Amino acid sequence: MTQSVDTLVILGASGDLTSRLLLPAIGQLLTDQPDRAFALVGSSSADLDDDAWKKIVRTSFATVEAKGDAVERLLDGTRYVKADATSADDLKQLLGSADGVPALYFALPPAVTAKACQALGTFELPKGLTLALEKPFGTDRESAIALNAQLAKLVPEDQIHRVDHFLGRSSVLNILGVRFANGILEPIWDGLHIERVDVIYDETLALEGRAGYYDGAGALIDMIQSHLLQVMAVLAMEPPSTLGAPDLRDAKQLVLRATKVWGDDPVASSRRARYGAGEIEGRTLPAYADEKGVDPSRETETLAEVTLQIDTWRWKGVPFTLRSGKALGGRRREMVITFAPARQMPVGLKGTMEPAKLRLMFAPDSMELELNINGTDDPYELERTTLTADFGPGALLAYGEVLEGILDGDPSLSVRADTAVECWRIVEPVLDAWRQGRVPLEEYPAGSDGPKDWAPLG
Numbered sequence: 001m002t003q004s005v006d007t008l009v010i011l012g013a014s015g016d017l018t019s020r021l022l023l024p025a026i027g028q029l030l031t032d033q034p035d036r037a038f039a040l041v042g043s044s045s046a047d048l049d050d051d052a053w054k055k056i057v058r059t060s061f062a063t064v065e066a067k068g069d070a071v072e073r074l075l076d077g078t079r080y081v082k083a084d085a086t087s088a089d090d091l092k093q094l095l096g097s098a099d100g101v102p103a104l105y106f107a108l109p110p111a112v113t114a115k116a117c118q119a120l121g122t123f124e125l126p127k128g129l130t131l132a133l134e135k136p137f138g139t140d141r142e143s144a145i146a147l148n149a150q151l152a153k154l155v156p157e158d159q160i161h162r163v164d165h166f167l168g169r170s171s172v173l174n175i176l177g178v179r180f181a182n183g184i185l186e187p188i189w190d191g192l193h194i195e196r197v198d199v200i201y202d203e204t205l206a207l208e209g210r211a212g213y214y215d216g217a218g219a220l221i222d223m224i225q226s227h228l229l230q231v232m233a234v235l236a237m238e239p240p241s242t243l244g245a246p247d248l249r250d251a252k253q254l255v256l257r258a259t260k261v262w263g264d265d266p267v268a269s270s271r272r273a274r275y276g277a278g279e280i281e282g283r284t285l286p287a288y289a290d291e292k293g294v295d296p297s298r299e300t301e302t303l304a305e306v307t308l309q310i311d312t313w314r315w316k317g318v319p320f321t322l323r324s325g326k327a328l329g330g331r332r333r334e335m336v337i338t339f340a341p342a343r344q345m346p347v348g349l350k351g352t353m354e355p356a357k358l359r360l361m362f363a364p365d366s367m368e369l370e371l372n373i374n375g376t377d378d379p380y381e382l383e384r385t386t387l388t389a390d391f392g393p394g395a396l397l398a399y400g401e402v403l404e405g406i407l408d409g410d411p412s413l414s415v416r417a418d419t420a421v422e423c424w425r426i427v428e429p430v431l432d433a434w435r436q437g438r439v440p441l442e443e444y445p446a447g448s449d450g451p452k453d454w455a456p457l458g
C-alpha cells in the first residue's frame with residue numbers, strides 16, 4: 001500500500017451510489033486494511049449537516065459490519081459540505097479546505113460531472129489532485145472526447161480514474177485466472193470451439209428513485225455501454241504478459257477496437273423494452289412510465305439487448321450478446337460461454353446433445369461447467385452434469401478494489417481515455433436506430449422474465 005491520497009471528497013454524497021456502494025466499500029477497506037488513514041468529505045446540493053452525513057456513513061458502514069480504529073478515525077473526522085458541483089467557487093472552497101492531497105470522486109449524473117470538470121479548469125488545482133469519474137463517461141461519443149480533452153488540461157492521465165466497478169468484481173478478475181492460469185482452456189478459447197458468448201445482467205431492482213440519472217440513460221447506456229462491454233473485453237482479450245495497467249488496458253482496447261454491431265445491422269441485432277406495472281418479491285411496482293421523475297415521452301428502455309461481433313482471427317463469426325434489465329422476476333447475472341457441439345456422437349450413445357457450457361456467475365461469484373456424461377443407470381444414456389467451483393466474494397467488494405486503486409494511484413482497474421470513447425463508438429449505431437424509432441420499444445410486466453417472445457439467452 002502506497003497511498004497517494006489524503007482526503008477523499010465525494011460529490012453526489014446524498015445519492016444512491018454513495019450510500020449503497022461507495023460507503024460500504026470504504027468501511028470494508030478500512031476494516032480489512034486498518035493501517036490506512038484518509039479523511040472523508042461528503043458533498044452534494046442537499047441540505048445536510050455533519051450529523052446527518054455521519055448517520056449516512058454509519059448506516060452504510062453497518063451493512064458491512066465495518067469496525068476498528070481506522071473506521072472510528074474516519075467517522076470522527078468526516079464532514080459534510082453543501083455545494084453545487086458545477087460552481088467554480090464552491091469547488092475551489094471544497095478543495096481548498098481539504099487536508100493534504102485530495103481526490104475528487106464524481107458520484108454525479110454524467111452531464112453534471114462534465115460541467116464540474118469545466119468549472120475545475122477556471123482556477124489553480126491542488127498538487128497531485130486525483131479525479132475519479134463514474135460511468136457513463138460522457139453522454140455520447142462526442143462528449144466523451146470533449147471530456148477527455150478537458151480532463152487532460154486538468155491533471156495527468158495517470159491521476160484520472162474512469163471508474164467501472166465491474167472490473168473490480170471477483171468473478172471478472174477470476175476470468176484472468178481461469179483463462180490464463182490453466183493450459184486447457186486457452187487453446188479452445190476461440191471461434192473454432194466456442195459457438196456463442198452471452199453476458200447477462202438481469203436485476204430485480206427497479207428505478208429505486210434514480211429517475212434524475214436513469215431516465216436520461218436507460219439500460220443500454222447504464223449497463224451495456226460501460227460494464228458489460230468491459231466484461232466482454234476481458235472475456236475476449238489476448239493473454240496479457242502482465243496484469244499491470246498498460247498491458248491489461250492495451251489488451252482490452254484491442255478487443256473493443258475490433259468490435260461492432262453484428263452484421264452492421266443495429267435494427268436486427270438489438271431489442272429494447274420497458275417495464276409495466278407488476279409485482280416483484282411481494283413489492284408492487286408502478287409502470288416505469290408512471291415512476292416519479294420519469295418523462296414517458298423519452299421512451300427510456302429498462303431492458304436492452306445487443307449482439308456484437310469481434311473482427312479478429314480468434315473471434316470471427318462468434319456472436320457476443322449483452323443483455324441487462326431492471327424489474328425482472330429473478331436475478332440472473334452471468335457470463336455464459338457455449339462451446340461448439342460434439343462433432344460426431346458415436347452411434348449407440350443416446351440422450352442429450354446439448355453443447356458444453358461454462359457459466360461464470362457475477363454474484364455469488366462462482367463457476368459452473370455443464371457437461372454431458374454417461375448416465376448413472378444406463379451407461380449408454382447421456383445425462384447432463386454440472387461441475388461447480390466457488391470463487392468466493394474476494395477480500396474486498398468491487399468498489400473496494402476500485403477505491404484501493406484510486407487511493408494508491410494504480411489505474412489498472414479503471415478505463416483508459418481511448419477505451420471510454422471506443423465503447424460509445426460501439427453502441428452509437430444502436431442508439432441512433434432507437435432514437436429514430438427503428439426498433440420498437442416493447443413492454444414487459446415488472447416481475448416477469450421480459451417480453452414473452454424474446455428468445456432466452458445462455
Ligand SMILES: NC(=O)C1=CN([C@@H]2O[C@H](COP(=O)(O)OP(=O)(O)OC[C@H]3O[C@@H](n4cnc5c(N)ncnc54)[C@H](OP(=O)(O)O)[C@@H]3O)[C@@H](O)[C@H]2O)C=CC1
Nearest residue numbers: 012013014015016017044045046084085107108134135136
Ligand atoms: N446507483 C448505482 O447503483 C450506481 C451508480 N453509478 C453511477 O453513479 C452516478 C450517480 O448515480 P446515482 O448515485 O445512482 O444517482 P442519484 O440520482 O441517486 O444521485 C446523484 C447525486 O448527485 C447530486 N447532484 C446532482 N446535481 C448536483 C449538483 N449540481 N451539485 C451537487 N450535487 C449534485 C445529487 O444531489 P441532490 O439530490 O441533492 O441534487 C445526488 O447526491 C451515475 O453516473 C451512475 O451511472 C455507478 C454504479 C452503480
Ligand SMILES: O=C1O[C@H](COP(=O)(O)O)[C@@H](O)[C@H](O)[C@H]1O
Nearest residue numbers: 021135165203205222223227398
Ligand atoms: O452501474 C450500475 O450498476 C448497478 C449494478 O451493479 P451492482 O454491482 O450494484 O449489482 C445497476 O443497478 C445500476 O443501475 C448501474 O448504474
